[in-house]
Amino acid sequence: MRGVLSGHFRGACGRLVAGTPGLRCLAGSLLGWILCLAGAFAQPGAPQPGGPVQAPSFLNALNFRDLPFIPIPxxxxxPNSGTTTGLLSVFLTTDEQREIRRILAPDVIHHPDFGFGSRGRIFSYPSEDTQWYVVGGLKQRVEREFDALYTTGRLRQEAWSWSVQAVYDxxxxxxxxxxxxxxxxxxxTNFVTGQAFAEVRVGWNASxxxxxxxLLRPRWVDVEAGVSRELPSIQAVFPGTGRLGAGYDLLNLLxxxxxxxxxxxxxxxxxxxxxxxxxSPPVGSAASYSVAGIDARHFWPVARDLIVASHAALRTMPTGVTPPFWALGSLGGDRSVLAGAQPLRGFGAGRFIDRNAVSASLELRYTMxxxxxFKTTLSVELAPFVEVGRVYHDLTGNPLASLHAVGGLGFRAVARPFIVGYVDIGYGSEGLAVFSGIKYPF
Known part of the structure; x- marks a missing residue:
């Protein structure tokens, strides 16, 4: 859904816009509900040759397949956000081919630190070539979010592809x-982060x-004192690196x-x-630095229901005397962002940060x-995975030394051709970490 995103700050601060608690709750709750129903569906003799599994008679009586909306606890x-609870209503619009074309998902939520809140989401899939969404919400205390994106030319069938995005978080x-x-x-340590950016990406399709x-992305970032009742605030432990205040950068990326x-x-x-x-040039007081890197993804269908998915990324920061910590490379969390944060699903987002970062992931995506x-066909996937990665300061350093390693298991609900909801459980040297969200991690 996104092109090249500004994952530097979102990884370092432990909050990806694509994986905000709003979207995590949506995907995690829906996937959990689907998997529970899947257990009831997967009865001996239930599968139909060449077609989806049908619901048992008692579920047919409740018309689950034809509900106009899905009520979800x-x-x-x-690992960073803790637990949010609430009530979510999901309205799906499908076409003649039973493919989801629009999702409307308002909710009411509660977080122990930030109180009650509400969010609204609309995701639209007019075609494989064009998509857009708008997400917004607030809580009683501290947290606010808004994210809107429009992208077209995704299939690269015309000469140009482009996207625009606006975020406040x-x-x-x-x-x-x-x-x-x-x-x-x-x-x-803990801190409150505010960011606002506009992002424009234009692509020329040579073929x-x-x-x-x-990509052009002006971004404003504000680091405020933490509000956690259990952790010290960032400036108390890191008075230099973690100093409070606002800054900005102006990324130009080719x-x-x-x-x-x-x-x-x-x-x-x-x-x-x-x-x-x-x-990011030194325009006014903007943070000045450069970035460069490579990203590789490979998908190998070894059997009809089994895909080997692999990913490797290297991000470096060749220049920048004292870039702010939110501009550095980062590892942790469940998302890979081109030129930004990389996953390490046994740790929270932004667990390790430095000028340079390297990571690799391998997972087996098996359709059970x-x-x-819900008026469409959903595929339930099981995905064991392993990941390794590290950050390092000097370009001359060995990127393969002292790698952090994690392993885990992912559960996915896939509504082709556009939608993936996931819950991934990873284990690393600091214990278990659980993530949920929309889209594959890579």
Whole structure:
């Protein structure tokens, strides 16, 4: 759904706009509900040759497949944000092919630190070539969010592709452990982060497989004192690196991509290779630095119901004397962002940050069954995964030394051709971490 996103800050601060608690609760709650129903559906003799599993008679009597909306008790969690509870209503609009074309999902929620709140979401999929969404919400205390995106030319069938995005986000759950691959868990701190940015991306399609793209993203970032009752505030432990106050950067990023995947949203085969370089120039008091890196993704269908998905990324910061910590590379969390944060699903987002970062992921995506549910066909996937990664300061350092490793299991509900909801459970050296959200991690 996104092109090249500004994941630097979102990874370092432990909050991805694409994985905000609002979207995490939506996907995690819906997926949990689907998996519970899947257990009831998967009865001996239930599968139909060449078609989705049908609901048992008692569920047919309740007309689950034809409900105009889905009422869902809401539970969202991740290592940084804690637990959010609430009640969610999901309205689905499907076309003649039973493909989801629009999702409307308002909710009422509660977080123990930030009180009651409400959010609204609308996701629209007019075609594989054009998509848009608007997400917004607030809580009684501290947290606010708004995210809107429009993108077209996704299939690269015309000469140009482009997207525009506007984001405002204020989070009270951000974490900072210090800089470096050996940052200690005992040094964990909390801070409130506010950010606002506008992002424009324009891509020239030399062919269906090759694209050259330019991204412009002015961004404002404000680091405020933490509000956690359990953790010290960032400036108390890191008075230099974690100093409070606002700043901004102006990223100009050029990327070259070779992409043969059969789908941008639910790929089953092909590769995507990208190389990029960018700079935030010293305009006024803007943070000045450069970035460069590569990103590789491969999807191999080894059997009809089994796909081997792999990903590797290297992000470097060749220049920048004293860039702010929110501009550095980061590891942790459940999302891969080109030129930004990279996943390490046994740790919270932004667990390790430094000038340079390297990561690799491997997962087996196995389709267990297909369900005829909610006016569409949902595929339930099981995905064991392993990941490794590290951050380092000097370009001359060994990127493969002292790697952090995690392993885990993912549960996914897939409504082709656009939608994936997931719950991923990872285990690393600091214990279990649970994530949920929309879209594959990579």
């Amino acid at each position: 809401e539970v969202g969690t991740d 204020r989070s009270g759950t951000s974490r900072f452990f210090g800089i470096g691959n050996g940052a200690r868990r005992a040094d964990q 269906h497989d090759w694209q050259v793209a330019y 990327s070259v991509t070779y992409d043969t995947r059969d789908s941008l949203d639910v790929p089953t085969r092909g590769v995507a290779l990208a190389a990029y370089a960018g700079v 069954l297909d369900l005829d549910l």
